[in-house]
Amino acid sequence: MTQHQRLLIIDFGSQVTQLIARRLRELNVYCEIHPYQNVTDAFLKDFNPQAIIFSGGPDSVTRPGSPRPPALAFDMGVPILGICYGQQVMMQELGGLVESGHGTAEFGRAFVTPSDAQLSLLDGWFAEGREQVWMSHGDHVSKIAPGFHVYGTSPGAPFAITADPARRFYAVQFHPEVHHTPRGAKLYENFVREAGFTGDWTMASYREEAIRKIREQVGDKKVICGLSGGVDSSVAAVLIHEAIGDNLTCVFVDHGLLRLNEAEEVVTMFRDNYNIPLIHADESDLFIGALEGVSDPEVKRKTIGKLFIDVFQKYANQIEGAEFLAQGTLYPDVIESVSFSGGPSVTIKSHHNVGGLPEKMGLKLVEPLRELFKDEVRALGRELGLPAKFIGRHPFPGPGLAIRCPGEITREKLEILRRADAVFIDQIRKHGLYDEIWQAFVAILPVRTVGVMGDGRTYDFACALRAVTSVDGMTADYYPFTHEFLGETATRIINEVKGINRCTYDITSKPPGTIEWE
Numbered sequence: 266m267t268q269h270q271r272l273l274i275i276d277f278g279s280q281v282t283q284l285i286a287r288r289l290r291e292l293n294v295y296c297e298i299h300p301y302q303n304v305t306d307a308f309l310k311d312f313n314p315q316a317i318i319f320s321g322g323p324d325s326v327t328r329p330g331s332p333r334p335p336a337l338a339f340d341m342g343v344p345i346l347g348i349c350y351g352q353q354v355m356m357q358e359l360g361g362l363v364e365s366g367h368g369t370a371e372f373g374r375a376f377v378t379p380s381d382a383q384l385s386l387l388d389g390w391f392a393e394g395r396e397q398v399w400m401s402h403g404d405h406v407s408k409i410a411p412g413f414h415v416y417g418t419s420p421g422a423p424f425a426i427t428a429d430p431a432r433r434f435y436a437v438q439f440h441p442e443v444h445h446t447p448r449g450a451k452l453y454e455n456f457v458r459e460a461g462f463t464g465d466w467t468m469a470s471y472r473e474e475a476i477r478k479i480r481e482q483v484g485d486k487k488v489i490c491g492l493s494g495g496v497d498s499s500v501a502a503v504l505i506h507e508a509i510g511d512n513l514t515c516v517f518v519d520h521g522l523l524r525l526n527e528a529e530e531v532v533t534m535f536r537d538n539y540n541i542p543l544i545h546a547d548e549s550d551l552f553i554g555a556l557e558g559v560s561d562p563e564v565k566r567k568t569i570g571k572l573f574i575d576v577f578q579k580y581a582n583q584i585e586g587a588e589f590l591a592q593g594t595l596y597p598d599v600i601e602s603v604s605f606s607g608g609p610s611v612t613i614k615s616h617h618n619v620g621g622l623p624e625k626m627g628l629k630l631v632e633p634l635r636e637l638f639k640d641e642v643r644a645l646g647r648e649l650g651l652p653a654k655f656i657g658r659h660p661f662p663g664p665g666l667a668i669r670c671p672g673e674i675t676r677e678k679l680e681i682l683r684r685a686d687a688v689f690i691d692q693i694r695k696h697g698l699y700d701e702i703w704q705a706f707v708a709i710l711p712v713r714t715v716g717v718m719g720d721g722r723t724y725d726f727a728c729a730l731r732a733v734t735s736v737d738g739m740t741a742d743y744y745p746f747t748h749e750f751l752g753e754t755a756t757r758i759i760n761e762v763k764g765i766n767r768c769t770y771d772i773t774s775k776p777p778g779t780i781e782w783e
């Protein structure tokens with residue numbers, strides 16, 4: 266168990282609960298999100314939080330059977346912050362009243378003005394007499410609980426900010442964690458200061474603690490780590506190597522669908538620079554062979570995913586005595602969020618992952634990044650001395666270039682795609698845009714078009730450039746390159762890459778498009 270001061274977020278199912286955790290981690294405060302169903306009295310005692318936050322949620326506290334926090338939460342003597350549904354549930358439980366609708370629903374931007382600014386939670390807030398906040402509520406508090414006072418109001422929420430300072434219970438109707446409450450982070454800062462957090466969650470301390478935990482878990486046993494060349498598995502590998510040295514062996518499956526020089530870069534970095542035992546499984550012939558004649562995106566994905574597991578298993582079996590499998594699982598993958606719909610969601614794409622591997626191979630899991638968000642993994646990577654250029658790399662999908670080559674895959678197309686992609690990325694780096702973009706790549710299109718170069722006719726492939734901004738890959742917008750940049754890039758690709766004579770720019774957002782073409 267972690268040694269840090271701990272804050273508990275009780276999740277009532279808001280879409281933005283993860284953002285609360287983000288804001289707190291930015292303040293170097295360690296927190297965990299747990300669905301309200303799991304937060305029993307026993308859990309609370311064991312977790313021993315120094316403060317608690319109640320998240321928002323889609324239900325109505327006026328509905329019988331709607332979610333509630335355990336009563337013990339109010340008796341632990343620790344500060345509590347209730348947000349939106351969290352505010353309402355706090356009022357209801359402590360003797361106030363919540364009502365539905367009646368014209369006081371508020372969705373979107375609103376302004377809160379102070380009623381009484383003498384509250385530690387509001388230190389440095391209301392700098393300009395009012396603050397913009399993001400509201401999203403149908404119900405509203407119509408009577409506050411005994412002991413509470415009002416500290417801020419908005420047109421639709423007369424009790425926008427309430428508190429019982431003696432018990433250090435705070436309740437806000439709006440969402441301070443979202444971008445549209447521009448100074449919301451300040452409220453979290455004040456809240457954790459009030460709760461006595463010292464900001465002891467740093468990457469240097471995390472690194473030490475993670476190394477200690479890996480040693481404890483693994484002892485002198487052997488660990489296998491599947492390396493994809495991406496940031497997560499690389500950081501996990503370097504961290505584990507620091508903990509257990511050469512008892513770690515990495516397996517890098519080269520499926521022949523990587524970018525220009527990517528395999529060499531990964532091998533050089535791990536084997537030569539870090540001296541980490543590495544098996545470079547060059548299985549490109551196997552994968553490309555299996556993909557011959559396949560043009561359906563789902564068949565491609567499933568073929569690659571299945572082969573990957575077979576190949577990984579084959580190489581892993583060569584490592585004698587291995588008992589553990591390391592994975593770069595991140596915190597967003599493990600948060601058990603509250604699902605009210607309960608129904609399975611539609612599969613848009615079969616993601617390539619190695620989920621079933623550990624059971625199949627009888628291995629135990631080592632997941633040293635389970636508590637981290639993506640940007641924290643990057644910070645840990647920097648702490649471990651991984652090159653900045655490597656850490657800042659755009660995400661790359663498991664099925665690789667296969668899903669950037671709509672239609673049938675051939676070696677010729679892959680080679681053309683690699684070279685075009687390298688020119689595009691080179692352009693982006695030269696113009697200093699790489700870090701502003703979530704992902705950028707080229708897709709080679711399954712059409713040939715007619716062109717004229719010099720005095721001759723060409724009949725070559727068309728390609729599409731794709732570059733998007735995004736926070737988490739769930740939604741995305743196309744990057745607004747200048748016309749000059751796009752023109753220069755198209756000219757370079759067509760001049761430098763034999764086999765392409767036409768270049769388009771994909772300006773589809775997600776939704777309705779997806780980031781990758783397949």
Ligand code: XMP
Binds near residue numbers: 779
């Ligand atoms: P889409 O295309 O669904 O992609 O908008 C969202 C993000 O996920 C990446 N992606 C994958 N990553 N295995 C992965 O590890 C996959 O099968 C896969 N498919 C898409 C994609 O590059 C983007 O960052």
